[in-house]
Amino acid sequence: xxxxxxxxxxxxxxxxxxxxxxxxxxxxxxxxxxxxxxxxxxxxxxxxxxxxxxxxxxxxxxxxxxxxxxxxxxxxxxxxxxxxxxxxxxxxxxxxxxxxxxxxxxxxxxxxxxxxxxxxxxxxxxxxxxxxxxxxxxxxxxxxxxxxxxxxxxxxxxxxxxxxxxxxxxxxxxxxxxxxxxxxxxxxxxxxxxxxxxxxxxxxxxxxxxxxxxxxxxxxxxxxxxxxxxxxxxxxxxxxxxxxxxxxxxxxxxxxxxxxxxxxxxxxxxxxxxxxxxxxxxxxxxxxxxxxxxxxxxxxxxxxxxxxxxxxxxxxxxxxxxxxxxxxxxxxxxxxxxxxxxxxxxxxxxxxxxxxxxxxxxxxxxxxxxxxxxxxxxxxxxxxxxxxxxxxxxxxxxxxxxx
Amino acid sequence: xxxxxxxxxxxxxxxxxxxxxxxxxxxxxxxxxxxxxxxxxxxxxxxxxxxxxxxxxxxxxxxxxxxxxxxxxxxxxxxxxxxxxxxxxxxxxxxxxxxxxxxxxxxxxxxxxxxxxxxxxxxxxxxxxxxxxxxx
Numbered sequence: 373x374x375x376x377x378x379x380x381x382x383x384x385x386x387x388x389x390x391x392x393x394x395x396x397x398x399x400x401x402x403x404x405x406x407x408x409x410x411x412x413x414x415x416x417x418x419x420x421x422x423x424x425x426x427x428x429x430x431x432x433x434x435x436x437x438x439x440x441x442x443x444x445x446x447x448x449x450x451x452x453x454x455x456x457x458x459x460x461x462x463x464x465x466x467x468x469x470x471x472x473x474x475x476x477x478x479x480x481x482x483x484x485x486x487x488x489x490x491x492x493x494x495x496x497x498x499x500x501x502x503x504x505x506x507x508x509x510x511x512x513x514x515x516x517x518x519x520x521x522x523x524x525x526x527x528x529x530x531x532x533x534x535x536x537x538x539x540x541x542x543x544x545x546x547x548x549x550x551x552x553x554x555x556x557x558x559x560x561x562x563x564x565x566x567x568x569x570x571x572x573x574x575x576x577x578x579x580x581x582x583x584x585x586x587x588x589x590x591x592x593x594x595x596x597x598x599x600x601x602x603x604x605x606x607x608x609x610x611x612x613x614x615x616x617x618x619x620x621x622x623x624x625x626x627x628x629x630x631x632x633x634x635x636x637x638x639x640x641x642x643x644x645x646x647x648x649x650x651x652x653x654x655x656x657x658x659x660x661x662x663x664x665x666x667x668x669x670x671x672x673x674x675x676x677x678x679x680x681x682x683x684x685x686x687x688x689x690x691x692x693x694x695x696x697x698x699x700x701x702x703x704x705x706x707x708x709x710x711x712x713x714x715x716x717x718x719x720x721x722x723x724x725x726x727x728x729x730x731x732x733x734x735x736x737x738x739x740x741x742x743x744x745x746x747x748x749x750x751x752x753x754x755x756x757x758x759x760x761x762x763x764x765x766x767x768x769x770x771x772x773x774x775x
Numbered sequence: 776x777x778x779x780x781x782x783x784x785x786x787x788x789x790x791x792x793x794x795x796x797x798x799x800x801x802x803x804x805x806x807x808x809x810x811x812x813x814x815x816x817x818x819x820x821x822x823x824x825x826x827x828x829x830x831x832x833x834x835x836x837x838x839x840x841x842x843x844x845x846x847x848x849x850x851x852x853x854x855x856x857x858x859x860x861x862x863x864x865x866x867x868x869x870x871x872x873x874x875x876x877x878x879x880x881x882x883x884x885x886x887x888x889x890x891x892x893x894x895x896x897x898x899x900x901x902x903x904x905x906x907x908x909x910x911x
Binding site: 421422423481483485558559561565566568643645655710720721722723728 | 870
C-alpha cells in the first residue's frame with residue numbers, strides 16, 4: 373500500500389478524504405490492524421497547545437509623515453521593548469520581552485504579568501497597541517520621536533515567525549531541593565512535591581512522525597488558529613537522541629521553526645503566558661497533518677501515550693548546572709494518570725500543555741481538510757534526520773583576554 | 776454574644792513553629808476547630824480555622840493574631856475561574872492544597888470545585904494564563 377500527497381489532495385478536493393486525529397487512529401489501528409487502517413485513512417491530524425518561548429512577530433508598521441528610522445532606535449509596544457536592528461520601519465517583537473520597569477525577580481518570585489506574548493495576543497485580537505519610539509534622525513528620516521496607536525488592520529505586515537516550537541518530547545521537571553523553585557516548567561514544590569510535563573504526547577506533531585518522514589520544510593500547518601508553514605528545523609533540533617524500538621525519541625529531540633501571517637490568526641490560539649518567577653512567554657497552538665503514505669507512516673501515527681517515554685529531570689541542581697543525570701524515565705500514560713513514582717516516592721503530576729486544546733486543534737484541522745479547505749503540501753526539503761550528523765552543542769566558554 | 780467564624784490564617788515562615796493557636800484557646804477562651812493546615816510552596820503556613828466564642832474574645836483574639844504578623848483572610852472572598860482565559864492545561868492541579876482542581880479523565884478538562892476552595896490564592900499566580908481571579 374502506498375499513496376502520494378497528490379493523490380490524497382485529489383481526494384480532499386472531492387470531499388472523499390478519510391481524516392482522523394492522532395488519538396482516534398490508535399483505536400482504529402488496534403481494531404482493524406495497521407494494514408487495513410493505512411488503506412482506509414488518508415490523513416492523521418495532530419495538535420499541541422503549550423508555552424513556546426522562542427516565538428515572536430515581525431511587523432512592518434508603515435511610514436510616518438515625516439518619516440522616522442526606527443532601525444537603530446528604541447521602540448516600545450505597550451511598554452514592551454522590541455528589536456529594531458532592521459530597516460526603517462521593520463521591528464521584531466519577541467514573546468519573552470518585558471517592560472523595562474517590570475520588577476523582574478527583584479521581588480522574588482516575580483509575577484511577569486505582561487510581556488511580548490501578551491502584546492501579540494492583543495494585537496491579534498484587533499486591539500490598538502501603543503507605540504512609543506525614539507530615533508537619532510537622518511536627512512532622509514528626520515523624525516526623532518513617534519507616539520501613536522497602531523492596529524494589526526492598518527500595518528503592512530505582521531508575520532509570526534517562531535524559531536523553535538513543537539518540541540519532540542521534553543523533560544518531566546521535578547525538584548529535589550528543600551525549597552520551592554519557580555521555573556519555565558512551572559512552580560516545582562520541594563522534595564519531589566510535584567512533577568510537571570509539557571507535551572500533548574500521543575497527539576503531539578513530531579511524536580507522530582518520529583523520523584520526519586512527512587513533516588518537512590514547506591509543510592502547511594495549523595498555526596495560531598490560522599494557516600502557517602514549517603519554515604525550517606527549529607533551533608536545537610537534535611534528531612540523534614536515544615530512541616525506543618518504535619523510533620520515538622526518549623529525550624527532547626526534533627523541533628520546528630514555523631511561520632505564518634499573523635493577520636489571519638486568532639487570539640484564542642496565541643495566549644500571553646506568565647511563568648511565576650521565570651518570565652513571560654506565549655502559548656501557541658500548532659497542528660500538523662500527517663499524510664498516510666504507507667503502512668509505516670500509519671504505524672508511527674498510532675503511537676500511544678504508554679509507548680512514549682520522557683526523562684525525569686531535577687531542576688534544583690541537574691538542570692541549572694547542566695549535569696547529565698536523570699532520575700528515570702516515565703511514560704505519558706503514567707504522567708496522565710496523575711501520579712508517578714520517583715526515588716520511591718509517589719509524586720503528583722501536572723501538565724503545562726493543554727491536552728483538551730490539542731484535541732480541539734487536531735479536530736479543527738480535521739474539519740478543514742474534510743471540507744476541502746485545507747490541502748496538504750509536499751515538503752520542499754526534509755528536516756535533518758538521525759543520519760544528518762547534527763549534534764547538540766553546549767557553550768564551552770573561552771577567555772577573551774589578550775585578543 | 777457567642778459567635779462562630781471561619782477564617783484563613785497565612786503564617787510567615789518565621790511563625791510556623793510558634794504555639795499561636797494554643798494561646799487563642801488559653802488566653803482568649805476561643806474554641807478552635809482546624810479545618811485545614813498546610814505548608815504552602817512559599818514555605819508559608821496556611822491554616823483554616825473555625826473559631827467559636829464570645830464576640831469580645833474573638834475580637835481580642837483576632838487582634839492578637841494580627842499583631843503577631845499573621846495575615847488573616849475571611850472566607851467572604853471568592854476565587855473564580857475566568858473561563859475564557861483557562862486553557863485547561865492543568866498546571867494548577869498540584870498547586871492547590873485543597874485538591875479543588877480535578878481532571879475529568881475522559882476529556883482531560885480541568886474541573887474547579889468552588890466548594891473545596893479555601894481562597895488561599897496560591898493558584899492565582901501559579902496559573903500561567905492568569906485565569907484565576909479573586910472576587911470580593
